[in-house]
Amino acid sequence: MVSRIIKSINAPEPYMTITWQVNNFCNYSCSYCNPGNWMGDNINEQPVEQYIASLDRIIAKYLDIGYKHFKFFFSGGEPTAWKNFLPICEHLKTVLPDCTIAVNTNLSRPLKWWEQTFHLFDDVVASYHIEYVKNDRYLENSIFLCDKLNYLSSKMLLHDDRFWEVVEYGNMLKDFMPNYFIEWTPLYDEMTADASPWEYKDPEKAKFIEEHSIEQQTTIDKPYKDSGVVSYTKYDDGSKVPCNSNDIIVNRNNFFRGWDCDVGDSLFISPDGRVSMASCGVQPPLGHILTDMDNIGPKTVKCTKYHCHCGTDIIIPKRKRDLPTDEVLAIGID
Numbered sequence: 431m432v433s434r435i436i437k438s439i440n441a442p443e444p445y446m447t448i449t450w451q452v453n454n455f456c457n458y459s460c461s462y463c464n465p466g467n468w469m470g471d472n473i474n475e476q477p478v479e480q481y482i483a484s485l486d487r488i489i490a491k492y493l494d495i496g497y498k499h500f501k502f503f504f505s506g507g508e509p510t511a512w513k514n515f516l517p518i519c520e521h522l523k524t525v526l527p528d529c530t531i532a533v534n535t536n537l538s539r540p541l542k543w544w545e546q547t548f549h550l551f552d553d554v555v556a557s558y559h560i561e562y563v564k565n566d567r568y569l570e571n572s573i574f575l576c577d578k579l580n581y582l583s584s585k586m587l588l589h590d591d592r593f594w595e596v597v598e599y600g601n602m603l604k605d606f607m608p609n610y611f612i613e614w615t616p617l618y619d620e621m622t623a624d625a626s627p628w629e630y631k632d633p634e635k636a637k638f639i640e641e642h643s644i645e646q647q648t649t650i651d652k653p654y655k656d657s658g659v660v661s662y663t664k665y666d667d668g669s670k671v672p673c674n675s676n677d678i679i680v681n682r683n684n685f686f687r688g689w690d691c692d693v694g695d696s697l698f699i700s701p702d703g704r705v706s707m708a709s710c711g712v713q714p715p716l717g718h719i720l721t722d723m724d725n726i727g728p729k730t731v732k733c734t735k736y737h738c739h740c741g742t743d744i745i746i747p748k749r750k751r752d753l754p755t756d757e758v759l760a761i762g763i764d
Contacts, residue, residue: 445499446492447696448485449709449742452515453507454701458536458562462589462617462628468507472701476720478514482521484719488697488726489526495727500526503742505534507701510543519550530580537571538564544571553581558599560592565599569606576609577650584612590628593635608649614642616679643677675741684738692747694729707731709740 456468474481489500502522509515510533519531532553554575558568575582584607586600600612616639617628630636678684693707697716700706704715705723712734717723732751738744 444495444497445501445695446497447501447503447742447745448488448699449503449505449696450699451505451507451701451709452509452512452699455511456506456508456536457511457538458508458559460559460561460587462587470507472703474512474514474701474703478517480720481514481518484721485518485522486525487722491726499528499530501530501532503532503534508536508538509533510535510539516547516550523550532581536563537568538562539571540567541570541574544574548575548578551579553583554579555583555585557585557587558596559587560589560596560599569603572603572610573606576607582609582611584610585615586612587615588617588630588635588639590617590630590635593630593632593638597638604645604647609647611644611646613644614639643681675744678744684744685736686733686738686748687735689733689748689750690730691733692728692730694727696742696746697726698742708743708746710735710738710743 453470453474454467454472455470456463459465459468492500504515504519506512522529522531530552531550532555533551534555534557536559537554537556556568556572556575572582572584584600584603586596588596597614600614603612604610616630630639675684691708691712693713696708698706698709699719700709703719705717705719705726706715707713707726707729712731713729716725733748
């Protein structure tokens with residue numbers, strides 16, 4: 431029987447997550463991904479100085495409110511293909527040396543690129559897309575990064591038609607990486623906020639997903655930075671564990687309709703520059719990244735969505751409405 435979330439313990443100090451889908455250009459066009467994520471009609475060509483000035487205004491407002499820690503999560507498309515990506519990361523590490531910078535990438539950049547840039551990143555989510563991936567490059571980059579980051583996730587997207595090929599490759603990674611964190615990730619019918627989980631009709635595939643969420647090993651030291659944003663999920667069996675969104679999704683614990691969600695602790699910037707609280711659309715956009723916004727800050731709303739499947743939305747603090755107000759559910763950090 432799968433335990434159910436009842437609450438979680440928040441980080442000791444307020445933290446802010448800013449998720450930026452910097453473009454919708456990708457060098458892959460996977461069959462299971464919504465074309466809006468890779469068709470390339472929003473590539474954000476404005477001068478980098480404008481984006482930096484806007485980020486500085488947002489950061490200043492949250493610092494004034496009392497937020498102590500910041501996590502910036504970059505996605506796409508393929509964020510490493512955006513010309514402004516590295517200058518923005520370099521700026522963030524200058525103005526907020528203790529911030530966490532995470533990137534969701536298909537790991538298709540050559541090894542030399544990662545050798546020159548890895549110092550900018552704390553977390554890398556390396557999505558494995560079997561339709562387009564170059565297996566040798568994915569492996570080479572993974573071996574290089576596995577002991578140089580706070581967190582490297584090998585996110586194995588379980589393509590229904592090539593399911594066991596993905597599993598075979600993911601298992602092979604374990605033979606070459608002294609440190610690994612493998613997430614066996616079921617698909618959604620398309621990569622949108624309201625998508626439904628993919629239905630794996632083969633019972634052996636469904637059983638694999640049920641029994642395999644995360645596999646990890648650490649055999650050599652790697653950098654560790656206390657980011658101040660680690661949270662724990664508490665379950666109805668009394669257990670308390672560090673939270674991982676993939677584990678929550680696989681175990682179908684990602685249903686929060688009717689819960690209070692502190693959406694003001696998370697900003698989402700879409701490829702066209704719209705800024706909103708969370709990516710799920712539970713609130714209307716606040717404005718545009720290149721304009722000054724006075725309406726950002728702490729806010730709690732009642733969740734109206736059927737399920738929560740975006741990792742950065744899952745980590746937003748939440749609580750059941752029938753719990754005391756101090757029993758905050760902060761579904762933790764990936």
